[in-house]
Amino acid sequence: MTPSKTLKKGFADILIGLQYGDEGKARVVDFLAKNYDIIARFNGGANAGHTIETKEGVKVALNQIPSAIFYKDKILYVGSGCVVNIEKLAKEIEKVEKLGVNLKNRLRISCQASVVQPHHILVDAEIGKTVGSTKNGIGPCYADKAFRMYGKRLLNIRLGDLLEDEKKYFENIKNNLVEAAKFYKLKTENPETQIKNLSSAFNLIKEYIETDTLFLQKKVERGAKVLFEGAQSVMLDVTKGSVPYVTSSSTIAPSAFVGGDLSINYYRKTIGIAKAIMSRVGNGPFASEIGGKKSEEYCMANEGIKYNYEVEKKYNVSDFIKSNDDFKIGIALRILSGEYGTVTKRPRRVGMFDLVQLSYAIKLNGVNDLVINKCDLLNEYSRTKYKKIPLVVSYKLGGKKIDYVPGSSDTYYKVKSEVECKEGFNYDISKIRKFDRLPKSLRNLAKFIEEFCGCKILGLGVGPKRDQFIKK
């Protein structure tokens, strides 16, 4: 047999989030997609919220379909490392097709991807509370993947199983629901109805299931260029992130080849996405959080509050931003940068740009190219007590300097962040499209970050719109 190395023709790049999610990965995928033939997801499921914009400025939020929907000739692949919510996927396909986008023969979903079953969602609503999960059943689904079976009953059911024998495996899914509800003492709506709805949705997505388990491999062997699109981010990785306040899949770059169904021979490079004002949803350590523990408690206690709540409560943003109290500055920055969950509208905790955490993520993933989004918002710091741009440049633990993210969340909470302020700017840069037109202070900051993290910057985001991006 010919060794696969001699077959080399195409390649695969990986794009991942380097912080706590919501770094604006989708808009970068959308921007870069023209250079690739296939955009592939390798982890996560409907917990991801990837927002892109049409040319006319209409926003589309995608959860399970890869972000390059507007490029007609690109294949959209969902790998075996993903978990599929069939009903939500059927709705998402319908929504995308209503925009005039044809997904037939373009969207391919691995038959080895696991199905998010009704009991996963039921159990997640209960068990996922302390982590602050998105309630999409992601944790229980990946847990069942590891559990595999209970007696003769399959706990992990994959799309291929349903294709093989619908009757048998929908019955199995129903039993899983009944047994889980009993075990966890949870109330559930009529299992028959739930299975009926699931089965109708399955009929709508069936044609997109790919049964050739070497589908992607064969395409790349023939020369296809792949961009792996990561969901969630490094700090939410189930092993390397701030465990247990993480998602349940592996979000880091090497996982792309496992969950994305391609041999590692085709690896070319990794692109990492960060944002200049950081955010995090859910519990867990966040060393550069503006307003510290108070902000975490406030955001978590008010999980249900909406953007409108903070605005309607008539928090005076101009007063808050000038406050001496970091907690108030954090609220003002959240309102100004619109940091609320795409679907849930949960307030996101906001933080300063943490270069120690960023360096960790860059090293861990071997990032070659860095993109920094939300640079336009850095001008807001000129109105704060900091005047300049505050950056976390070192961590101290028990008085000793460390250059890594601690391996225990309890330890991470004890880290003292040291802040250094760099020269900022006080005007709107959102209309600038050329790097050399940016304020000198921002160009110097970019240089400082490149040197600090040992990674070159590929581009800077200066606004949420498709074209508000500056290639360096």
Ligand code: IMP
């Ligand atoms: P789960 O992935 O729904 O189990 O949620 C686990 C943790 O990951 C929670 O803190 C979520 O808020 C967080 N999380 C999951 N998906 C995303 C995402 O796409 N962006 C940001 N945070 C996420």
